Amino acid sequence: MPTQISASVQTALLIRFRAVRSATLQLCSPLTPEDMMVQSCPEASPAKWHLAHTTWFFETFILRDFLPGYTPFHPDFLWLFNSYYNSLGDMPEKKLRASFSRPPLESILAYRAHVDTAIEHLLAGSLDEEAIRRMALGFEHEQQHQELIATDIKHALFTNPLHPAYIEASQPAGEGNATPLTWTSLTPPVPGLVEIGITPDPTAPDAFAFDNETPRHTVFLRPFALANRLTTCAEYLAFINDNGYTRPELWLSEGWSTQRAEGWQAPLYWQRDAASPTGWRIYTMHGFAPLPESGGLADTPVCHLSFFEADAFARWSGARLPTEFEWEYAASSLSTRIAKQNLLSTTSGSQPVTANFIETGTLHPTVAPQVPGLQQIFGDTWEWTASGYTGYPGYKPLPGALGEYNGKFMSSQIILRGGSCVTPATHIRATYRNFFPPATRWQFSGLRLAKDA
Amino acid sequence: MPTQISASVQTALLIRFRAVRSATLQLCSPLTPEDMMVQSCPEASPAKWHLAHTTWFFETFILRDFLPGYTPFHPDFLWLFNSYYNSLGDMPEKKLRASFSRPPLESILAYRAHVDTAIEHLLAGSLDEEAIRRMALGFEHEQQHQELIATDIKHALFTNPLHPAYIEASQPAGEGNATPLTWTSLTPPVPGLVEIGITPDPTAPDAFAFDNETPRHTVFLRPFALANRLTTCAEYLAFINDNGYTRPELWLSEGWSTQRAEGWQAPLYWQRDAASPTGWRIYTMHGFAPLPESGGLADTPVCHLSFFEADAFARWSGARLPTEFEWEYAASSLSTRIAKQNLLSTTSGSQPVTANFIETGTLHPTVAPQVPGLQQIFGDTWEWTASGYTGYPGYKPLPGALGEYNGKFMSSQIILRGGSCVTPATHIRATYRNFFPPATRWQFSGLRLAKDA
C-alpha cells in the first residue's frame, strides 16, 4: 500500500541511493573494461557482472514490484544477471560469467542509468513501506558487492602473471609499531544473560538489519577476555617460522588435509622472496611489498587467512577464537555511533571515519594505534569466530525470493565479524554476520585472539 | 601411579571387557573372511580392520603405557592399525585398508587373543587410575566400532550387485502402526537456563563421558516442542511424492547442489521397485523389502538420511530440527536409567532393553509404540540436530595423542543425538554427541521434528 512519505525521508533515500550507486562506479574507475572481464577463482565474479547484478537487484525487487508501468531495460537481463534466486527461474552457471563479453560494458552502464532514472522517478512519488525496506536492502546489497568487487579484483590482478597494482599507494602499506598485545576482560552481568542480534522495529523501517541478524534473543555467556587488537603479520610469521604449517597437532583434521592438499605455507598473497629480510613479500592492492621483521607492514593485521589457519594460529598461541556472541557483546558497547547510523543519516559521509574502512582508501589493514581499549573491532580485517553459521532462535527468512538471500547458506560456513578495510563504513554494525566456508582465503579475513577469563 | 583397586572394581572391569570384546566378534559371526575385506565407500572400513584397530587401541593406549614388560604382538601392527593419530607417527592412507589381505583374519584373531590375555593380566594387578579411565575409553571406543561394523557391512553387502542379507530376519521389518504424531512442549524454568553436558567426577572414574561432552555448562533455552516420535518412512514418502527433491526452496543451497550432483531421489537404500505398492523397496540388514503405503515398514522411522534431507523435510513440514541443547534437555529427564549405567554395571545385560538398540537384534528401526510421551529418544535412528559440532565453553581435549580422538573434527560437521538400532545400549546417554558431515547417509540417521513453543 503506497503511502506518501515525508520529504525528508525521500531526500534521504535519494541521497543514499546516489551515494551508494556512485561509490560502486568510483571503485571501478581504475579498471579497464578488460579488467572487468576477469573471473580468477570460483568464489569471484567479474567486476562488470557486479555492476549489472546490483542493478538487476533494484530492477527485480523494487522497480518491477513497485513502479507501475516500469519497462525492463532488456528482457534477457532479467535472467542473465540473476545470481542464485531459484524462485525467479533459471540463471546462468556462475562460472559462465567470464564469458559475458556481451553485453559490453557500455550496455551495463546504460542499464545502470536506466534503472537509476527509474528509481529516482519512484522515489519522487508515494512509496510503499515494503519498497522502503527493499531500498534499504538494495543499498546494503550493493555495498556487499562493492566489497566483493575489491576482493575479486585483487585476486584477478594477482592472478595475472604480471601482478599489476589496482592503484599506486599514496603511502606505505603500514607505518610504525602496533600497540602491544594485551587482554581485555569482559564479564556479562549476573546471571550471564546477554542480548544478541536485533529485532526489526516496525516504526523505524530505516534501521536496517539482515534477516540473519534477527530476532534479538538471549544468550548465556561466561566471562572471557579478548585481545586488544588483531593478530599481526609479525605474530603470524612467528607461527610459520615455528613450523606451524607442518605440525598436525595444531590443526583441525579438515584444516590439515586442506592445507596439505592445497600446498599452503603462508596466507594467500604471501610469496617467497629471497630479497626480503623475512624471506616473504606480500601482495596488496598497491602491488608487492617486502615483509619486514617488525614495524610497518609486519605490524599490520595478518589477512587472507582461512578459518583453519586462524584456528591453528590461536591454538599455537595457547588461546582460541571468540564465539560470535562474545564478539558481539564486546562490540556492542563500542558501537553506539555505528549502531545509530542508518540509511537516512546524511551526515555519515562527513563524519570522521575512525575505523579503517574502504573510505580511507588504504585498501589494506593498518597498524593498530598505541591507545588503550579494544582496537580494530570494526574494519581492517574480518575476524573469524568459533561459531558456525546457523539461524537464530525464531529465525524466519524474508518472504518470497528474498528469502534465499541469507537463509539457504546456513550450513558448513563460519561466522566472521566486524568488516574489513574494503567494507563500506555505513554497511557494518555490531550485529552484522558475515559467513564463508572455512577454507576461504580470498576475503580480507584475519583474527583476534580470545580466552576464557 | 598404580594403586590397588577393589576386587569388585576389578571384577566389573573384567566382565565389561569380556562382554565388549566378545560382542564385537559376535557381530562378525555372520561374515566370511572375504566379507570382512570389503570397503565400499570412503567413510567405511573393512570389518577385519575394525577388529584389528580396536585391539590396537587397547595395546597402544593401555598395554604399552601401563603393563610393564608388555611385548607388542607384532611391530608392524603398531603403525598398520593406527587410524588417525598423527602424534603417534605415520599411518597407511585410509583407502588402503581394502588391500589388507595380509595379515590374514586368523592373525587378527590371534592379535585379539594376545591383547586380551595381556589386558586380563593387567586387570589382575594394581591399576593406575589413568589406566582405569583408558579402559573405559577403550570400551566405548570398541562400541563405536561395533556400530561402524554394522553400518559398514550393511553398505558393503548392499554394494554387492547381489545385495545379500547380513542375516535373515526373525520377523518382519516393521509391524503395526506408529503412534500418531503429537507435540510435547518443553519449557525450561525461569529464566531459561539449563545445564548441558557433563563434568567428569574425579571420585567416579567409571562414569564415562567423552571429552566433547564436557564441561557441563549453562545454556539459555526458550520454550519449544518436540515431536513425540521419529519421522516415519510413510511421512517421508509424502515429501518425496510432493516433489520434495525437485523444489529448491525447501533445501539449503549446499544441500540442493549436493543432491543434484549425487542424483538423490530418496534416502540411501531406497530403490525403485515397480512391484511395490508405493513404487519403492528398502534394503535392510535382512535384504530388500517392499515399502507399503502404511503400517509395517512404512511406519518405521525413516533412516539413512543426510542432514540436508532431514532439514528439507522439516522445512516442508513447517517445522524445524531441534538444537542439540533442546534435544539433550528433553532427553535428560528420560534418561535416568541410562545415565546411571556405567562401565561397572554388570546387570545391563539382563535389564529389559526398552529402546531399540543393537542388542534387540532387529538391526533396523521399529514402529513407535502406541503410548503417550516422547518415544524413540534413544535408539532406532540417530537424530540430526540443527547444531554444528563445536567445543563446549571451556572444552579441553585429552592430553597427548588421545587429544586427537574428538577435538580435531570440530569443523563442518553436524551433531546427531540418541543412538540408533545398531548402537550398543550401554554406549549411549543423554549427553552423548555424535557428529558427521551434513551429506553423510551411510549411518542409521533420521530425524525428529521440533518447533518453537
Next chain:
Amino acid sequence: MPTQISASVQTALLIRFRAVRSATLQLCSPLTPEDMMVQSCPEASPAKWHLAHTTWFFETFILRDFLPGYTPFHPDFLWLFNSYYNSLGDMPEKKLRASFSRPPLESILAYRAHVDTAIEHLLAGSLDEEAIRRMALGFEHEQQHQELIATDIKHALFTNPLHPAYIEASQPAGEGNATPLTWTSLTPPVPGLVEIGITPDPTAPDAFAFDNETPRHTVFLRPFALANRLTTCAEYLAFINDNGYTRPELWLSEGWSTQRAEGWQAPLYWQRDAASPTGWRIYTMHGFAPLPESGGLADTPVCHLSFFEADAFARWSGARLPTEFEWEYAASSLSTRIAKQNLLSTTSGSQPVTANFIETGTLHPTVAPQVPGLQQIFGDTWEWTASGYTGYPGYKPLPGALGEYNGKFMSSQIILRGGSCVTPATHIRATYRNFFPPATRWQFSGLRLAKDA
C-alpha cells in the same frame, strides 16, 4: 650466414608478411576488447593472446636471432606469451590466459606494430637462409592461429548465454541440395607403393612444409574408395534418429564412455529446438539457424564432431574412415594448384578460390556442388582419418626450441586432413597433417566415408 637475397624475394616476403599480419587483425575486427578476453574451454585461448603470441613468435625466433641490436618490446613479453616451448624457460599456465587484462589490447597492438616495423627493417637487408625459413614458419604459424581465433571465438560467443553472432551472415548458411553420395575408386599402381609426405628442397626454401610432413616416404596401399563429398548434417541426423548415440555396438569403447560421461546427443553446437522441423537448431558464426529436413543447412557438411562420433557414424554407415595415406593419395592428384602455391606467390589473392576457405567469408561449411569428382577435399571441414599421429619414418624434429613445435604431440592424437572453412587458403596442402585428441569437438571437424575397393 646472411646473404643478399633477390629484390623479388624480398618483395614477396614483405607482401606475404603484411598480408598475413593484416589478415589476423581483420579477423578480430568484429570483436571488442572484452570479446578478446574470453577463454571458454581448456582448448581455447583469448583472441588477444593469439595476437600477442603470434607476434612473440616472430620476435623470439627471428628478430632476437637475426636482427642485430633488436630491442625486445618488453622484457616480460618474452616469457608471458610463450605458449609451450619449455626450452625457452617457464611460461604461465594456459588457463591463466583469461586473466591477462593487462597488458591491455592497445599494448598488444603496439607490440604488433613494434615487431612488424622490426621485421620490415630486417627484410630490407641481407637475410640468412634460416631466417627465410623461419619467416615461412612464422607465416604458417600465424595462419594456424587465425584458424584458432575463429574456432575459439565461435566457442566463446556460443558459451555466452546470449549466444551472439560473430557477424551477421550475408546469405543463408546453406543453399540448395548437395550432390548425391557416390564412390570414387582409387587404385595405386602395381605393386601398390605410393609416396607420402614431402622432403624439403634445399634449393627452394620457400616451398614450406612442417617437419611432421617430412620426410617423403613410401607407403603400401591397397585399392580403396572414397565418398565424393563430406557427410552432411541430414545424413548425420539420420544416424541420431536411428539411436546412434545409444547403441554401444556402434562406438569405440573409449568413445562410448566419453559420450556417456559428457552427455553428448548430437554434434557440438546442435541444440534441441521444438520450433525447428527436425527438432534441432545449429549455432554458426552467424547465430542459430533451424536445421531443416533436407536442403540448405541440412545439406551442408556436418561439423564439430569428435573422432569418436565420426568413427561411429562410419560404422553405422557400413563404411569406415580413410587412413591419412589414402586421403593424401587421393588429394595429391587434385592439388596441383595448391601444392604449387608458395609463400612467394603474390597472385594467390586474386586467384578464384574454388574451395571454401576462410577467405570466402562463409565461416561455415557449404553445400557440395552438383558436379562429378571428389568434392570438398580441401576446405569446408577437417576430415577425421583413421590414423594416429606419429612421426614418419626418418622423422626429425627441427633443431632447438622449434623442435617442440610438432614432434612432442605425437601420442594419443588423431590425424585430420584438408583444412576447413576457417583455414586460410594458402595454408593448406595435400601433405598437411593436423592432429587433435579424439574427443575434440571445438574444431570445424567432420568426415568423409571410405571403404575397401
Next chain:
Amino acid sequence: MPTQISASVQTALLIRFRAVRSATLQLCSPLTPEDMMVQSCPEASPAKWHLAHTTWFFETFILRDFLPGYTPFHPDFLWLFNSYYNSLGDMPEKKLRASFSRPPLESILAYRAHVDTAIEHLLAGSLDEEAIRRMALGFEHEQQHQELIATDIKHALFTNPLHPAYIEASQPAGEGNATPLTWTSLTPPVPGLVEIGITPDPTAPDAFAFDNETPRHTVFLRPFALANRLTTCAEYLAFINDNGYTRPELWLSEGWSTQRAEGWQAPLYWQRDAASPTGWRIYTMHGFAPLPESGGLADTPVCHLSFFEADAFARWSGARLPTEFEWEYAASSLSTRIAKQNLLSTTSGSQPVTANFIETGTLHPTVAPQVPGLQQIFGDTWEWTASGYTGYPGYKPLPGALGEYNGKFMSSQIILRGGSCVTPATHIRATYRNFFPPATRWQFSGLRLAKDA
C-alpha cells in the same frame, strides 16, 4: 552344424582345456581367499573375479550356444561376471568387483567345476567347427587372464603397506651380466614389402589368432636395426641419474604432463632405499631386492615402464622405439617354433622353454644370455612399440558379442609385442598384438631400442 571330429582332435582339445584350466588354479595356489578379494588399481580385478569371468566365458560363448540342455550354474552369474560385452546386457561397474565377497570363493570353484564338467561332456560328442574355434578363443582368453592375475596380484600385494611377496624366490632375481648391447640390421627384400599379420586358414581352425592380427597384409618397410636385447635396469638407471625425469625435451608433451602430475621419478615398483648401493630397491613377486650398480638385478630388463618412459629413454639414448611392423618382421624369422605351436600341440608342456615365460617360475625378467643374435624377443617383458593400435586393412571384428573382444579398443592405445615373464608360453606368437594406454605401468612392460639403418 555339429560334425563328428576326430578322436585325436577331441583328445587334444581335452588335454589343452585341462592344462589351461588347471594352470589358472595353480597360479592362485599361493593366495588366500582374502588376497583374491583385492582390487588395488582401476586397471586390476580381484583374482577371484578372474576365476569366475574365465569360466563365464566358456559358459556364455560355448556351453549356452553349443551344449543342448545346458543348465547355467546360477542365473545371476550370467550377468555378474560379464566384463564388458554390452551386447549381452548390463553388467556391474568394474570398480564394484572389490565388493564381490559373495559369491564366496568356494562357489566360484564350484562354478568352475560345473562348467568344466559340462565342457568335458561337450567335448565327448560331435562338435561344431565354430565351437572348436571358440574353444581355442576360450583357451587364449583364459591365458590372458592368467597373465592379468599375476599382474594384478603383484600390484595388490605391493599396495599392501606390508609389501608381502607372492612367493619366495628359489633363486636371486638376476644373475651374471647381460650380453653387451649390439645392433642387428634388418633389410626387407626389394622393393621393401613384407607381410604382416595372419589370415585364418579355414582348413586349420586350430591355428589360432585373434581377430586383430588379421588379415595378413602387405607393409612397406625401410631397412632398420634393432638392439640385440631388452634395455636393462642399469641402463635405465643411467637415464634417471642423468636427470631424465626432469628434462622436458626428452618427453612427449603428454608424457611430461603425466609424469609431473603423477610424481614419477622411476619405474613403478622402484622405491628409494638409502641402504642400497644405487639408492633404489625394486619390488618383485618375491619381495623387495636392492638394485646393485651392475650385474644381477641391474642387468635384468627394466620393466613396469609406461610408453612415455620407454619413449623418453629411447630419445635420451639417441635411438627410437621400433614400429610394430619392424618388430614383427624381426620376430617372424625367429619364431618358427612358436608359430607352429597350436592349441592341439600336446607336447608344449615337455618342450624346453627357451624364453622366460610364466612356466619358468621366475616371474621376473632375467638377464640376457651372452650369445649372438636377437635375444629376449619373446618373454621377459612386453616391448612398447611406436605404433598406435588400429585395425589392419580389411579388419573385421568377429560377429556378435565376440566382436567386442578387441575391436572396440582401437583408440588411444599403443601396441606392445612379445609377451613377458608372466605370459604363458603357448599364448604368444610373432603376430600377437597387445595394447594398453600409454600411461600404463602395471604390466610387465619394457623396451628394445631401434634405429634407422
